[in-house]
Amino acid sequence: MHYLTKTLGLFSALALVTASFAQLPQKLERGGDFSIRIIDGRYVLTGGLGGSGSFRSSALRFEFLPNAGLDWQLRVRDLVNAINSDYMLRWNTTILPNGDIRWDMDATPNECTTLRIGSSDINFKLTRIWGRITLRLSELTCQADPHGRLNRSVTVQMDETGGDQNNYLRLEGYAFCVEQPLFFTEGNVFQLDIRGYGGGLPKSQGNLNNDCVVDDADLLIVLFNFGTSDAANDVNGDGIVDDADLLIVLFNFGLEG
Numbered sequence: 001m002h003y004l005t006k007t008l009g010l011f012s013a014l015a016l017v018t019a020s021f022a023q024l025p026q027k028l029e030r031g032g033d034f035s036i037r038i039i040d041g042r043y044v045l046t047g048g049l050g051g052s053g054s055f056r057s058s059a060l061r062f063e064f065l066p067n068a069g070l071d072w073q074l075r076v077r078d079l080v081n082a083i084n085s086d087y088m089l090r091w092n093t094t095i096l097p098n099g100d101i102r103w104d105m106d107a108t109p110n111e112c113t114t115l116r117i118g119s120s121d122i123n124f125k126l127t128r129i130w131g132r133i134t135l136r137l138s139e140l141t142c143q144a145d146p147h148g149r150l151n152r153s154v155t156v157q158m159d160e161t162g163g164d165q166n167n168y169l170r171l172e173g174y175a176f177c178v179e180q181p182l183f184f185t186e187g188n189v190f191q192l193d194i195r196g197y198g199g200g201l202p203k204s205q206g207n208l209n210n211d212c213v214v215d216d217a218d219l220l221i222v223l224f225n226f227g228t229s230d231a232a233n234d235v236n237g238d239g240i241v242d243d244a245d246l247l248i249v250l251f252n253f254g255l256e257g
C-alpha cells in the first residue's frame with residue numbers, strides 16, 4: 001500500500017513536470033492570436049542583385065489557423081516589406097521536447113513581383129522563400145499586450161532562441177524576372193532578434209473581464225446581464241446574453257489563460 005502511494009506520488013510529480021512544459025503552448029493556442037515583432041536582424045543579397053542592411057518589422061498580429069494548432073500564415077509583404085507580394089506563407093509548428101516552439105515555412109511562389117532596393121522597385125521573380133523561427137516561451141503576469149496589437153491581456157512572452165541555425169529567412173529568385181543564371185539572386189536574413197506575446201483568454205472562452213481567468217467574476221457578469229444584448233458581455237457574440245453564454249463560462253470555469 002505504502003509502495004503504491006509512493007509510486008502514484010512519483011507519477012503525479014512527473015505529470016506535473018510534463019504539464020508545466022505543455023502549459024505555455026496550450027495557453028498560446030487558447031489565446032487564439034498573438035503579436036510578434038522582428039526587433040532586429042541583418043539581410044544580405046548576393047548574385048544578380050546585391051546589398052545588405054538591417055531587417056526589422058513593426059509589431060503585427062496574427063491569428064492561429066482554425067483546427068491547426070499553432071500554425072499561422074502571413075503575406076510575403078508582411079514578412080519582407082520590400083517585396084510587393086500577397087502570396088501567403090504558412091508557418092508549420094513543432095513543439096520541441098523542451099517546450100520551445102519551432103515554426104517552419106517553405107514556399108515556392110514562382111511569382112514575378114517587385115523588390116524595393118533603395119527607393120526603386122525592381123521586377124523580381126520570387127521562386128522560393130523559406131525560414132525557421134524558434135521561440136522560447138516564458139510566463140508573464142496577466143497584462144495588456146506590450147505590442148499594443150491584441151485587444152486582450154496576455155500571459156506568454158516569446159523570445160527567439162538557438163541562434164542563426166534556428167532563426168533565419170532565405171529567399172531565391174531572379175532579378176528583372178529574367179530566369180538566367182546571371183540574374184539569380186539569393187537573400188539571407190540572420191542575427192534575428194524576435195519578441196512575441198500571446199496567451200490570456202479571449203472573451204469567446206468566457207473571460208469577460210479580461211483578467212486571464214474564467215471564474216465567478218465572469219459568471220456574475222453573465223448573470224447580471226442575463227437577457228440583455230450588451231455586446232461587451234456577450235460571450236459567443238450572437239447578440240444576446242443567455243444560457244448559451246452561461247454554459248461557456250461554466251464549461252471553462254477555472255481555466256487560466
Ligand SMILES: [Ca+2]
Nearest residue numbers: 207209211213
Ligand atoms: Ca475573467
Ligand SMILES: [Ca+2]
Nearest residue numbers: 236238240245
Ligand atoms: Ca450570446
